[in-house]
Amino acid sequence: MRKKIIIGLCMLIASSGLFAQSKKFDVKDIDIPYKKFVLDNGLTVLIHEDHKAPVVAVNIWYHVGSKNEKPGKTGFAHLFEHLMFNGSEHHKTDYFKAVDKIGATDMNGTTSNDRTNYFETVPTSAFDQVLWLESDRMGYMVNAIDQKTLDEQRGVVQNEKRQGENTPYGRTEDAICKATYPAGHPYSWTVIGSMDDLSAASLDDVKEWFKTYYGPNNAVLVVAGDVKTEEALEKVKKYFGGLQAGPPVTKFTSWPAKRIGTQREVMQDRVPQSRLYMVWNMPEDGSKDANMLDIASSVLAGGKTSRLYKRLVYTDQIASNVYAWAGTNEIGGQFEIVATAKPGVELSKIEAVINEEMEKFLKEGPTEQEMEKVKAKTYSYFVQGFERVGGFGGKSDILATYQTYHNNPDYYKVVLQQQMDATPADVKKVANEWLTDGVYILNVVPFTDPKPTTADADRSKLPELNTPPTPTFPSFQRATLSNGLNIILAERHAIPALNMELQFNAGTAADILAKPGTAKLFGSVLDEGTKTRSSMEISEEMEMLGSSMGAGSGLDRSYLYLNTLKGNLDKSLEVFTDVLLNPTFPQKEFDRLRKDQLVSIKQEQARPNSIAFRVVPQFLYGSGHPYSNPLTGSGNESSVSSITRDDLVKFYNDWITPNNATLIVVGDITMGELKPKLEAAFKGWKKGTNPKKHIPSVALPAKPTIYFVNRPQAQQSVVMAANLAPEANKLNDAAADLANSIIGGEFTSRINMNIREDKHWSYGAGSGIYETAAQQPFFVSTSVQSDKTKETIQEIEKELTGYVGSNPATAEEFANNQNNKLLQIPGTYETGDAVLNTISRMVANNLKDTYPQDNAKNLKSAKLADIHQAAKAIIKPAQLTWVIVGDKDKVLDSVKSLGYEVKLVDADGKPATE
Structure with missing residues (x-):
């Protein structure tokens, strides 16, 4: 049957090379000869000849899995895998009905976080028919999906989800995903998705999913078996060459989401025994660290002779089983230890033993004997996979895996070589980098149905609200410095800290007298260097004080902001006034930040919502109005490209004067304390003559x-x-x-x-x-x-x-x-x-x-x-x-x-x- 994912190939192959310095095993002896082709529509084709039996494996990997979904739209990848078996536009019957007639073996489809694959091994006489069927559902699925089929397969998947969650410990996967990855991370939900999201999936949704991800340019086709390369290629071109490419696809390449601290959770479930899960996030598939951690998992709990199994199951006899693995996915992985307690044994006792063994392992590392044992076992598994052209772990699967994730079918050799060269010191080092912090501990404990209690509150209506508090706004005082700077102070003595904003009547509206984008760039560069402090020195000094400072421009105002502890006000104010009075607008920083602003414009031009906010002002206010430039303030490419450092100096001289400013202070200080400090800090700041911003009124258009x-x-x-x-x-x-x-x-x-x-x-x-x-x-x-x-x-x-x-x-x-x-x-x-x-x-x-x-x-x-x-x-x-x-x-x-x-x-x- 169709399954969400089988822990086999991705986990065992991607983490399979458990080799150290060994004379027994040589990566050079392992090879899957192939020819690689890319069709005009972007389909990657790998062909491997194996003439030992008159069969051919066809294995298609689409580079789409649950990580391509979005919160609220989960479960689509797996749901669509099911839909793909229900017929295409030119073959409007169940796919199994067709392949069951032609002697197919190893036939299935699976979905993981990162990919969806469809595969079958058939007699060579059925090669053309399988290519026709696979190409038809690659190119002609949209019109074959109807509401009845969607509802049917949605029900199948939801029942699969219910079945999984209804089994003992079946809810742990969802809990682990949510707890160990930050919200929005593409691994923070399960492959099967949420019940609500599946219920909400519409016909249009699944059709858009197909159009986006199931094009030939997002797929790898592997043909392995009793074929001749050139003949097989011509057949592939015949059936797949005319299919239309899909849109470009964006993907993450790495996001391991390493964690810190210890996170604990207890789950009650109707289970016979308590179970302990310990999970650490780790690097992505194919990375050297992931390969070393796979060795560590096998040494710790990879079988009956492993350390944790011997200690927990045989010696102490407090657990009925224990296992560990380093499960890798495309952009990150997880190192997991799972132990099931014997009846009456507290999980805390099992955790203490695991911690004891882990501490020893992290201190000493694995022995040479342990590593050789693990290598032999894994090498054997890997080589045995070479006997099959198809199926899980077969040669077509290996080639598809590494082409899809690493754009290199031979990458398994890199993985194996890294692991073969590994030493106990290598494994120890990586284990200490990833397994000494950031653990998530889940205790699954048996649930006992509680006795019902008598309700003690009226549930027929919500309680009445109490009298709402009277809203208040803190009073504030005004003052004027001798140089004309206006001061507003609102005292707040709850914490010994102050927030300050020096606001200037300028902003991006002032760009009407300059080049569009000048005010924004000015705000970016203002605090990047003074006559005595570099950009890094400013940042380091503020960090040492526990203070923060920033500059920027809104539509009507430009500003310099300071947050500081009261005890560090004098030193923070010294840096603040240095930035204000002695900016040098360093050419190096100017060039860097102007490039950043140009990149930002490109990004705005590519984002539909940003586009709207870029263009609407000029249509509302008309060309030449101070508010007609993009609301983002970034300007346009031609104007920003023409801005020079001298333009920022001019903007500074025109607008950054005390008589064009107001300093707003909120915090733990009185005006009697504040004003003398400000008089001293700003004594060298002179009044200036500022340009006038004229913002005319605009008549509304006569019609839309x-x-x-x-x-x-x-x-x-x-x-x-x-x-x-x-x-x-x-x-x-x-x-x-x-x-x-x-x-x-x-x-x-x-x-x-x-x-x-x-x-x-x-x-x-x-x-x-x-x-x-x-x-x-x-x-x-x-x-x-x-x-x-x-x-x-x-x-x-x-x-x-x-x-x-x-x-x-x-x-x-x-x-x-x-x-x-x-x-x-x-x-x-x-x-x-x-x-x-x-x-x-x-x-x-x-x-x-x-x-x-x-x-x-x-x-x-x-x-x-x-x-x-x-x-x-x-x-x-x-x-x-x-x-x-x-x-x-x-x-x-x-x-x-x-x-x-x-x-x-x-x-x-x-x-x-x-």
Whole structure:
């Protein structure tokens, strides 16, 4: 039957060379002759001739496994392996029915974290038929998959999962994956996936999976057996050569996720005996360290004569069995020891013995005798695999393994040679590097059904909330230094630390008087060197003080930031002012960071969401407006390429003056303490004459326009709708915040519940107001499946139009969001950094000093009518600017059918042609 994965080839072959200096075994005697070819469509073909029997093995490895999945979409690789056996477009019956008629042996399909393979060994008379069948399901599967087949195989896989988890210790694999890898790591879920993800898998999902990963350019085909190479190649070309290549595939090459510390977990399960699992993360397949750790696993618990087995099972007789292995996958592996306790034996006793033996092993390493014993056993297993052309561990499997993972079918020789050359010292060294820290310990203990208890709480309704705390914002003081620098201080004495932001009225909006991208690059280079300190010296000095410092630019402001302990304020302030007053913008650092910014632009131009935020400002504000450059602040390639160090010096001289700045300080200090320190620190800083940023008001367009950015082969479309809203200081900010929350600012908002929860077209959809000192962009943004691009535009337009018209915010929506936001306020100002950010917003957006208190009052006193009024002020459905980033060939015609003017632009917003 089809199985998720059999621990055999990948684990035993990838970790198979247990060789040290030995006269008995020679890697030179091991060879699988082959010829390698790559077809025009990218299919890699390996052909090995073996004429001892009239059979031929066909083994196809697709370089896709569970690690190619994403959280929320797990189990796809294994589910699709099942679907591949249900017939293709030109062979619409079960695959087994075809091969059962032709004398196939070693026939199966398996899925691992890293690959999916399909293989069969058949008489040579069936060679053509097998190639036809395999090529048909490689090239012609999409239209053969229907809802009935998907539902059927989904049920099969879910029952397989239930069956596995229903067996004793069957839930440990899931627990180990989740505990030992960080969230998002491609090995943090099991190959079989989650039940919910499998239930949610749609027909479109599995078809996209096939289109993405099952192309010939992502596959290796091995033919091994009684064939002639040239004849076999011609047959392969005949059946596979006309298949279309798939899209490029991105993959991790290494992510072992080495851990530190000890992590313990106890699992109750209906098992007869307690069991101990000890797991360490280790390097990836084929690495020398992994090969050495495989030797260590065999010495420790690789059989009855191994150290742990003899001690636990034979000598102390406290365990019924124990085993260990170094399981390797493509980007990382795990070293695991598993011991099952005899009845009545505490797992702590078994763990103590394992630790004792491990300590001895790590101190002394393996003996020569132990290594020779392990080598002989593994060499024998490996050589015996050479007898078979197909099946697990056969020659076709070996060639496919190393071609897929290492792009070299002969790589098994490298692995074997490393292991043959290994010494006890080598194994000891690597074991000490990976097995002395970072262990995860899982105790599985028998579960006893508890007796029911009487409920002591009313479960018919939620308890009432207590009286919410009164929101407060710390008071702050203002002062002015003799050089004109404005100071704002908010005292917070909870911890002996301070946060400081020196804010300048500049920002990326100042690029209108420079080259786009200058302000951002200025922020990157400012703290990279002074007249007396290099970039590294600045970093080292701040680290020694336990302080941190950074510079940057937002849309309306540029800033220099400092976080420091109060006891180190003087020394930290010395470095801070040196960076501020004596920057040298070193050419070396400038060149490096300008290259980084150019790379960042390339990345933004490749990311659909970033593209939208790059281009939308120029369509909202118009060319030449201070806010018309990309919201990322990175500029464009031509402008950034032309920026020189002198441009940063000019930016510094123009804008970095005390009379154009405000220093915001939050923390454990009084104004009486602070002001003298600042007067001394900034005494050499002189006033200057600053350019004036003129930010004109912009009229909204007379009608909607759609700007379309082509992204070939995009699986989703980014849909963004935007219009300009009034300045922050001209809005009732509380009412505007509530209005936005209801329509798109919260998970439960109308737009998200429509696009994501009801329609299932997107992972998420929402709206927001991008804060600026002048007119602010209101925008709605989402990424949706390509075939729902037009419909998404219509749904967003319908939601916005109704919200400011016939379907305004309801009393229930208003009450729920108002209450939520009121209850959030106390937590909003919990940290000094949060207080600093609020004051920084107030300064940048020209808000009143009483803004925090006024906003809380306005929020509490808001009426439903205020929400309606705010919604109409910020949302203009008839004057929207739309940005769509998607596959032109898939969606442009349907978008045009909406009747709006559609303009094609590139990733920088410049006109593009169809």
